[in-house]
Amino acid sequence: xxxxxxxxxxxxxxxxxxxxxxxxxxxxxxxxxxAIIHGSQGCSTYIRRHIAGHFNEPVDIASSSLTEEGTVYGxxxxxxxxxxxxxxxxxxxxxxxxxxxxxxxxxxxxxRFAKEIRxxxxxxxxxxxxxxxxxxxxxxxEGYYAALRGIVAHYNPPEADSWKRSxxxxxxxxxxxxxxxxxxxxxxxILDSFGLEGVLLPDYSDALDAPFGEPxxxxxxxxxxxxxxxxxxxxxxxxxxxxxxxxxxSPGMYLxxxxxxxxxxxxxxxxxxxxxxxLEVLGDIAGMETPLKYKMxxxxxxxxxxxxxxxxxxxxxxxxxxMELAYGLTRLCAENGIKPLVAATGTANQQFSLYMGxxxxxxxxxxxxxxxTDFEVIRERILDRGVNVxxxxxxxxxxxEQDGIDLVRVGFPIHDHVGGQRQxxxxxxxxxxxxxxxxxxxxxxxxxxxxxxxxxxxxxKEAVES
Amino acid sequence: METASVxxxxxxxxxxxxxxxxxxxxxxxxxxxxxxxxxxxCVYCGARVVLNPVTDAAHIVHxxxxxxxxxxxxxxxxxxxxxxYRNSFSTDLREEDIVFGGEMKLAAAIDGIVEKHSPKAVxxxxxxxxxxxxxxxxxxCRMAEKKHDIPVxxxxxxxxxxxxxxxxxxxxNTMLRLMGETAAPAKAGGGDRPRLNFLGDFNxxxxxxxxxxxxxxxxxxxxxxxxxxxxxxGLRDATRADLNIVQCAGSMTYLAKRMEERYGIPYxxxxxxxxxxxxxxxxxxxxxxxxxxxxxxxxxxxxxxxxPVEEALGEYRPRLExxxxxxxxxxxxxxxxxxxxxxELGIETVLVGTQTGSRExxxxxxxxxxxxxxxxxxxxxxxxxxxxxxxxxxxxxxGVKERPLAYKLGxxxxxxxxxxxxxxxxxxxxxxxxxxxxxxxxxxxWRHVKKEVAR
Numbered sequence: 001x002x003x004x005x006x007x008x009x010x011x012x013x014x015x016x017x018x019x020x021x022x023x024x025x026x027x028x029x030x031x032x033x034x035a036i037i038h039g040s041q042g043c044s045t046y047i048r049r050h051i052a053g054h055f056n057e058p059v060d061i062a063s064s065s066l067t068e069e070g071t072v073y074g075x076x077x078x079x080x081x082x083x084x085x086x087x088x089x090x091x092x093x094x095x096x097x098x099x100x101x102x103x104x105x106x107x108x109x110x111x112r113f114a115k116e117i118r119x120x121x122x123x124x125x126x127x128x129x130x131x132x133x134x135x136x137x138x139x140x141x142e143g144y145y146a147a148l149r150g151i152v153a154h155y156n157p158p159e160a161d162s163w164k165r166s167x168x169x170x171x172x173x174x175x176x177x178x179x180x181x182x183x184x185x186x187x188x189x190i191l192d193s194f195g196l197e198g199v200l201l202p203d204y205s206d207a208l209d210a211p212f213g214e215p216x217x218x219x220x221x222x223x224x225x226x227x228x229x230x231x232x233x234x235x236x237x238x239x240x241x242x243x244x245x246x247x248x249x250s251p252g253m254y255l256x257x258x259x260x261x262x263x264x265x266x267x268x269x270x271x272x273x274x275x276x277x278x279l280e281v282l283g284d285i286a287g288m289e290t291p292l293k294y295k296m297x298x299x300x301x302x303x304x305x306x307x308x309x310x311x312x313x314x315x316x317x318x319x320x321x322x323m324e325l326a327y328g329l330t331r332l333c334a335e336n337g338i339k340p341l342v343a344a345t346g347t348a349n350q351q352f353s354l355y356m357g358x359x360x361x362x363x364x365x366x367x368x369x370x371x372x373t374d375f376e377v378i379r380e381r382i383l384d385r386g387v388n389v390x391x392x393x394x395x396x397x398x399x400x401e402q403d404g405i406d407l408v409r410v411g412f413p414i415h416d417h418v419g420g421q422r423q424x425x426x427x428x429x430x431x432x433x434x435x436x437x438x439x440x441x442x443x444x445x446x447x448x449x450x451x452x453x454x455x456x457x458x459x460x461k462e463a464v465e466s
Numbered sequence: 467m468e469t470a471s472v473x474x475x476x477x478x479x480x481x482x483x484x485x486x487x488x489x490x491x492x493x494x495x496x497x498x499x500x501x502x503x504x505x506x507x508c509v510y511c512g513a514r515v516v517l518n519p520v521t522d523a524a525h526i527v528h529x530x531x532x533x534x535x536x537x538x539x540x541x542x543x544x545x546x547x548x549x550x551y552r553n554s555f556s557t558d559l560r561e562e563d564i565v566f567g568g569e570m571k572l573a574a575a576i577d578g579i580v581e582k583h584s585p586k587a588v589x590x591x592x593x594x595x596x597x598x599x600x601x602x603x604x605x606x607c608r609m610a611e612k613k614h615d616i617p618v619x620x621x622x623x624x625x626x627x628x629x630x631x632x633x634x635x636x637x638x639n640t641m642l643r644l645m646g647e648t649a650a651p652a653k654a655g656g657g658d659r660p661r662l663n664f665l666g667d668f669n670x671x672x673x674x675x676x677x678x679x680x681x682x683x684x685x686x687x688x689x690x691x692x693x694x695x696x697x698x699x700g701l702r703d704a705t706r707a708d709l710n711i712v713q714c715a716g717s718m719t720y721l722a723k724r725m726e727e728r729y730g731i732p733y734x735x736x737x738x739x740x741x742x743x744x745x746x747x748x749x750x751x752x753x754x755x756x757x758x759x760x761x762x763x764x765x766x767x768x769x770x771x772x773x774p775v776e777e778a779l780g781e782y783r784p785r786l787e788x789x790x791x792x793x794x795x796x797x798x799x800x801x802x803x804x805x806x807x808x809x810e811l812g813i814e815t816v817l818v819g820t821q822t823g824s825r826e827x828x829x830x831x832x833x834x835x836x837x838x839x840x841x842x843x844x845x846x847x848x849x850x851x852x853x854x855x856x857x858x859x860x861x862x863x864x865g866v867k868e869r870p871l872a873y874k875l876g877x878x879x880x881x882x883x884x885x886x887x888x889x890x891x892x893x894x895x896x897x898x899x900x901x902x903x904x905x906x907x908x909x910x911x912w913r914h915v916k917k918e919v920a921r
Contacts, residue, residue, distance in 0.1 A: 009571050009574035009578060010555060010557055011531060011556045011558040013553055014535040014558075016531060017532060018530060018531055018535065021532065036501060039594070040508045040625035040626040041504055041629070042625045043508075043625075045505065045508070046532070046533075048867055049536070049867050050536055052867050056869075056870050057870050058847060059867075059870070060503045060847050062500075062501045062503050063500065064500045066626045067626055068626060068628070079500070083501060084501065085499065086502070089472060089501075101530045101595045102594035102625065105564055105599060106598055134530075135530040135531065136531075136560050136561055136563070136564055137560075139531070210874075212874075212876075212918060216874045398552075
């Protein structure tokens with residue numbers, strides 16, 4: 001096989017998804033909201049299938065079902081009819097209007113369409129939030145932040161003198177990213193423990209991990225409420241989890257620039273040090289020390305790190321997936337002696353390379369950092385470097401199947417195992433659970449072949465020599 | 467007919483209740499209605515699911531990344547040799563390509579793939595934006611074909627250019643180009659066994675291999691299966707056969723008709739789902755191709771399988787009898803067979819719908835289901851939820867998107883989707899289906915769930 005050095009012309013087995021995917025996920029975390037993707041029927045169906053397969057929950061996302069006619073003459077009619085139809089069926093409070101590659105290419109202006117719908121249908125009660133998300137404009141990560149920023153901007157429009165307003169000293173905006181439902185619950189618990197009035201954005205922890213027994217409602221009643229989003233501008237601070245995405249997409253940066261809300265941008269709380277950082281920041285805002293509960297959890301995590309450090313020392317890892325998560329997972333590996341030999345994301349982002357490069361340099365590690373890459377290249381590097389454990393989403397299953405390298409499934413999507421939505425990664429407790437999974441994978445590798453390997457390596461040799 | 471408020475006006479004619487006095491035919495094969503959350507995908511999806519199982523071809527998705535990302539290795543189609551088709555190649559068009567065009571990128575991608583993977587052919591799928599920015603995919607393919615001396619063929623599948631069914635047709639047109647205007651020259655050897663092509667089986671969980679096994683036992687040579695475990699050469703050889711048998715009618719009737727026109731190969735419909743349909747299909751084929759010897763072999767084959775499967779099914783029947791099922795599947799042939807299979811197990815079909823069924827298929831449903839059975843074309847979650855509750859269905863048959871809805875409503879679920887990992891065709895499949903239904907509908911979890919609902 002010839003090695004492919006340039007990825008300028010194509011992607012082979014993508015390690016990224018498209019912008020409307022991320023934006024759809026963001027809207028699923030807003031109570032009473034529905035998204036409609038302005039494009040041909042396939043975009044919304046593929047995205048629904050992808051999200052539903054991971055979370056095992058019904059996921060309804062509408063499409064404007066653009067056809068040939070709409071493509072030639074403009075899709076305003078399709079989109080407007082779609083908004084009215086979905087209103088009849090779902091009666092949402094919020095409608096996210098997302099674009100697709102097609103809508104952007106034919107030059108449809110969804111911001112204008114949204115204004116026109118408002119004027120033409122004054123009876124429509126839903127808030128319309130247009131967010132341009134051309135599939136070719138970036139990956140799911142950019143789409144996710146673009147939607148969050150769109151939602152925040154819609155409910156917190158610029159105002160004169162907004163910097164001078166009085167703030168609620170107990171309120172903190174927490175912007176999450178790459179979170180499982182269990183991670184979102186963990187974040188809420190942390191906020192509560194600091195006695196803070198948190199606005200978690202987005203919050204799909206109940207919508208996409210709904211308990212059985214409640215009457216099923218196809219319009220998601222759970223999540224961050226419109227009122228909560230409206231209150232973000234008077235918060236004492238915004239803590240945004242994620243440091244790599246550009247500032248123009250950051251909802252926290254919007255709140256800072258337009259409303260003077262102080263902003264902390266920190267990495268996802270994955271692993272010891274990144275969780276420390278989150279708790280420090282929240283402690284500063286709340287003006288209190290880390291609650292005893294987390295001191296205990298931290299100690300337990302340290303204990304677990306000691307317990308498994310010798311096993312982890314044998315780990316030669318490849319980490320891949322969403323860029324913010326891949327960065328956090330690489331830090332977790334590094335702080336436990338699991339060598340991150342390959343760290344990769346499909347998203348095109350120079351910051352990823354910079355942050356990763358710095359991390360590896362500080363740790364004295366020689367890992368390979370790949371951004372804007374695909375699974376063909378990741379696979380080549382994995383085989384080159386002798387990786388023995390992959391940490392990433394279930395798109396790594398192709399390599400798992402073909403090359404027999406173990407895969408610890410983390411992130412999105414996880415389609416070939418159940419329970420991806422319930423895994424906890426964030427916080428000390430999440431780090432401990434994940435670390436145990438990685439360590440046990442390495443232990444299994446050793447034990448499964450131990451007797452056979454020893455016998456074949458040493459016993460047979462002796463027999464030949466004698 | 468009284469329609470529920472969940473059925474919006476434009477969809478009223480696509481929702482029927484059997485025997486409740488609706489005179490008009492069901493409306494189908496139209497574009498999906500905007501905003502109602504159709505379960506269908508797009509033209510590209512239709513083309514991709516039909517053509518992708520061709521194992522030794524490179525399948526390049528010319529477009530932005532999403533289209534390739536969401537369709538990477540999603541079918542359970544198996545290969546007996548090459549694995550190239552399981553890769554998802556994409557030109558990953560970006561902002562600047564949308565402005566300046568993607569032709570150069572496509573040409574370079576084809577060069578790179580040919581150099582590295584030596585495919586037997588390259589298929590280039592057009593996506594929405596390619597249909598708009600005006601890339602001359604045809605010209606790029608022609609040049610690449612000359613350069614590399616292998617077939618490089620466009621698949622005309624921009625997502626917006628119709629519905630999923632138009633994608634099936636686009637895939638068939640590409641295969642017809644590969645097959646050529648006239649039949650391939652006869653090959654020496656091969657014996658005098660009758661030869662047929664098996665159209666519309668995608669070798670999910672080895673289903674095509676199972677049926678091929680039966681046919682070979684009868685003394686029939688299967689030239690190629692279209693497209694399960696198909697190869698580029700196999701598709702070319704398909705032009706010389708005595709008969710085309712067509713299973714997935716929705717996707718393959720068009721191809722069968724063109725092959726009849728071009729190469730004079732007659733075709734007939736078959737369905738290898740369920741005991742009675744499997745036997746009837748084998749009998750039909752033997753009737754068309756066979757002689758006394760083959761009839762005898764068929765008798766022996768049926769005798770060997772029928773008794774044991776019937777006996778095993780008989781054991782399931784008391785556990786399943788009287789249950790009510792809802793079906794929402796891709797095409798009509800599958801629904802037709804499932805209704806029959808359910809009938810044999812004593813399960814009543816109270817709701818049946820498809821994404822891309824034809825008018826004839828819907829009319830046929832009316833004759834094989836009872837009064838009041840809800841019949842839906844291109845339905846959506848709102849309607850499914852409403853009619854599942856209204857009909858009191860206890861089992862839903864569908865795919866990934868339907869599964870969570872079934873579970874939320876407390877229904878058992880049967881996966882009749884292209885990701886399934888156990889065969890549901892032939893004698894083995896008939897038994898597997900009963901096993902699967904029993905495993906889900908009689909699981910102990912529902913006992914606890916019922917208590918929860920009653921609380």
